[in-house]
Amino acid sequence: MTPVQINNIDHAALRVHPRGGGAFGDAANQALVLPAEIEEVQREFAVVFRRRGAELKAYALLGFDADENLFLQDDRWTSRYVPATHRRGPFSIGVSPGGEGTPMIHVDLDDARVGDPDGLPLFLEHGGNAPYLEHVSGVLRLLYEGLQTAPQAWAALDEAGLLSPVTLSVDVSEERRYTVPDVLVVDVERLAALSGEPLEHLHRSGLLRLAILAAASLGNIQGLIARKRALLEQA
Template identity: 30%
Template structure:
């Protein structure tokens, strides 16, 4: 992005940012370290980068853009992706860059990024931690995907949902873990996946599909209340 600027506590001493929303969903990229937390709250699926055709891992937080269907008891999000926390910020080698045109910075209100001494405030430290975990988790996530592909464990999934208002929602270009192929693996392959920690994650991803029907029911309930 041409508009990115390197973050500087002098040049941007007065910069403020708004709290992030639920992320630029409804399919938000995640890394390995987020799988178990995400699987307890929403479906985890694979998709492909449009430019490269390479697989990446994501959490499905809604069924349509602008929609958030992850259950949030007590007004606390059951799962928040690191991508949501770092909205508007990017890594630039050893530095942090930000997009001044991003909605988080557009209004000029919100929380300051730096305190009076030029040190990062808590909201900025949250961004720093999110970026750090995303960078640190990239290699492990690629290793998981490579292992699953090597054993033919990633397969396409068709998601077609019908709702009480007559609308049909179809989600294309998504993939999941093939339990049939997982069951057919020989003992040596299963042991390799187990030792690497990939087996547990594969089952977590497959098990997270149960949330699709729960999200559909949640969406129907909303239609009934607000329709």
């Protein structure tokens, strides 16, 4: 892995292919998601929470088996939305060793998508960012800001008592059952019973809406089951 900071002199002619695939880390049965993308995510994926040490993280469920992404077909996603952690491709945000200064876009020169002649340009012929680089910049901005705000956002839902630990049991067929252990979901009954200052605080902060969206997203598990069944029928 060789991340370098992008500039319009050294990388004026550089092209990057936006394709995905298992070779680029897309073959995973869950994807980290952030507060700013929950509205888009919940339209397509079920959102669950997991404790990682002392911190809560939110994930979109992508499959049931290990390394299974039911929304991935060859080198492209079949979902209408792709989580930002996967949409960033070979790009990342880098800051100075001391953590000071403006975060800058870096690209991994060892990634097979970088330098692909069929890829998209990063810069316009006569200067300025090309549309693809503008898109990448927006994705990285979402990630950079979201990774800083997510811990406090999810902790607030937990402190309000809205997250309940569950083990999801999913019957794909009469012979095949999957369990998704050690997850937390937004408890609809606790959400409905919320009142007073906790309710007001979550409403003012915008987190109440995120909790409602995350709770509603669990209906997408049925769509995930349908994708798994279709895959098994093809085998």
